[in-house]
Amino acid sequence: MRRSLERAVVGRPIADVRLLRREVVAMQDDPPGGFSRARTEQPGPIRRVPKQDLLAGQRIERVCRHGKQLALVSDAGRVLNVHLGMTGQFLCSGAGQRLAQPDHVHVVWRLGDGGRLAFRDPRRFGGIWTCRDEADLLSRRWGILGPDAATIRASDLAAGLRASRRSIKAALLDQRVIAGVGNIYADEALFRARILPQRPGGSLTGAEVAVLCRAIRAILRDAIEAGGSTLRDYRDAEGRAGGYQERHSVYGRGGQACRVCSGMLGSAVIGQRTTVWCPACQL
DNA sequence: CTTATGACCTGATAGC
DNA sequence: TGCTATCAGGTCATAA
Numbered sequence: 001m002r003r004s005l006e007r008a009v010v011g012r013p014i015a016d017v018r019l020l021r022r023e024v025v026a027m028q029d030d031p032p033g034g035f036s037r038a039r040t041e042q043p044g045p046i047r048r049v050p051k052q053d054l055l056a057g058q059r060i061e062r063v064c065r066h067g068k069q070l071a072l073v074s075d076a077g078r079v080l081n082v083h084l085g086m087t088g089q090f091l092c093s094g095a096g097q098r099l100a101q102p103d104h105v106h107v108v109w110r111l112g113d114g115g116r117l118a119f120r121d122p123r124r125f126g127g128i129w130t131c132r133d134e135a136d137l138l139s140r141r142w143g144i145l146g147p148d149a150a151t152i153r154a155s156d157l158a159a160g161l162r163a164s165r166r167s168i169k170a171a172l173l174d175q176r177v178i179a180g181v182g183n184i185y186a187d188e189a190l191f192r193a194r195i196l197p198q199r200p201g202g203s204l205t206g207a208e209v210a211v212l213c214r215a216i217r218a219i220l221r222d223a224i225e226a227g228g229s230t231l232r233d234y235r236d237a238e239g240r241a242g243g244y245q246e247r248h249s250v251y252g253r254g255g256q257a258c259r260v261c262s263g264m265l266g267s268a269v270i271g272q273r274t275t276v277w278c279p280a281c282q283l
Numbered sequence: 284c285t286t287a288t289g290a291c292c293t294g295a296t297a298g299c
Numbered sequence: 300t301g302c303t304a305t306c307a308g309g310t311c312a313t314a315a
Contacts, residue, residue, distance in 0.1 A: 068309080086308045087293080104293085123292050125309055166286060175310080182308060231308060232295080272288075274306085 001084070001228070002065040004236035008092045009060045009072070013112035017054040021106040024121065025049050025128045028136060053130040054107065055080055066142045067149065067179025071131075079131040081141050082119070088126030090237040091118040100239065122233075149180035150220045154206075154213040161209060164201035168212075170271030171201035181216060183273045184229050184251045189216040191250045196282045197275050198268075222247070250276040 019025060027049060051057070058074035065071070072080040082088075091099050095114025099105060107119040107128065119128065131137040147156045160177035161168070171177050172186040181189065190197050193215035195208060204212065228234055228242030231252070235241055245252075249259055254267025258278040267276045 083309085085292095085310080121292095122294070123307090123309095125292070164285085170286085173309090184308065229308075234308070273309095 001090075001236055002063050002070055004238045004240070005070065005072075005090055006063040008090070008237040009111075009117055010062060011059065012115070013059045014055050014057065014074075014109050015112045016110045017051050017056045018108045018110070019049055019054065019106070020108070021124075022046065022049065024106045024119070024124065024126070025054070025130065027053065027130050028132055028140070049130065052076075053078065054128075055109070065148075067145050067175055068182065069142065069145075069179075071134075071137055071142075073134065077133050079134055079137045081129040081131055081137055083126050083128075085121060085123065085125030085127070087123040087233045088119065088121035089233065089235055091120055092116070092237055092239070093118075117237075145175050145179040146177045147179065149178050149185075149216055150224075152178055152213060152216065154210040157213045157216075158206060158209045161201040161204060166201060167198050167270050168195060168201045168204060169197035169273075169275055172216075173271055173273065178216070180220070183275075184231075184248070185216070185219050185223065186273075187251045187276055188223075188249060189219045191277060191282060192219055194282050196279075197270050197277050250278065252276070 027047065055072065055074045055078060058076045058078060060072050061075050062073050063070060064073060068083060070082045072082070091101065093099050093116045099116065099118050101120060104122040105118045105120045109117040111117065129141055131140065146160055157178060161171055164171050169186055169190065172181045172189070173183065187197065189212065193212040195204065195212055223229060223244040226242060226244035226247065227236065227240060229245040229248070230241035231245060250265055253265050254276045256265055257263070258265055258281060261278065261280045263278060263280040265276050266279050267274065269275065
């Protein structure tokens with residue numbers, strides 16, 4: 001997502017921005033830490049979002065990522081932090097074209113060359129946080145997150161799991177422990193590491209944590225190379241679906257045959273999410 | 284402090 | 300056809 005967004009927007013000046021749904025944006029002095037604080041009732045009047053805060057009149061210099069979150073950094077040093085949630089997406093259209101899916105579009109950036117970039121999110125679990133600069137992004141938003149899953153080291157994962165009594169599956173979904181693993185890749189990584197999802201996080205040996213850490217990085221590397229997993233909605237900023245769903249070993253395959261041992265995959269709710277594993281391959 | 288639970292939203296699908 | 304129930308990639312506030 002980061003790479004496709006970078007290809008789509010870097011260097012193109014933003015002529016104007018239209019905010020169609022105020023609740024998807026949180027500003028810098030909204031209460032910290034919250035994910036959906038702009039939509040929880042705040043005392044006082046609803047404050048307008050200045051267009052500059054949404055990068056109007058600026059040019060996007062780079063697109064960063066930490067875990068599941070994106071950040072658009074402008075040439076003025078301002079930052080837009082975006083979390084796509086489950087159904088959020090970016091749409092691009094060329095000059096004169098209309099947006100491919102105009103429903104549930106919450107923000108539209110008009111680019112200087114006549115093209116447009118839009119933030120669309122039917123389920124509205126996603127959101128946008130305006131930051132005055134990168135220091136603000138790090139202190140208010142990304143400082144809360146654990147190490148990025150794509151590059152995490154075994155010692156850092158071990159530190160996050162030590163003394164954890166909940167299941168390893170639940171721990172992997174906690175973005176303060178490791179940032180960037182969701183329900184799909186938690187199950188896929190645990191299968192690859194041959195570790196049962198219901199094991200308490202703190203019960204993993206140092207060797208098991210090292211194996212799991214390598215599995216997480218390998219799964220994400222392969223999934224990113226395949227363009228991600230498109231279950232239904234996911235498209236990158238250039239409209240392309242991913243292909244990694246074809247290669248899921250366990251996610252979405254409960255009751256079916258394990259691709260390694262042909263045994264039947266188990267399925268249960270662990271850490272409040274549907275979890276699938278192989279009772280024979282995983283220990 | 285850590286962990287568990289219900290809530291937030293819409294749309295697709297299954298079953299009656 | 301139309302109704303209801305269930306489920307989905309995530310994270311929050313609140314409670315225990």
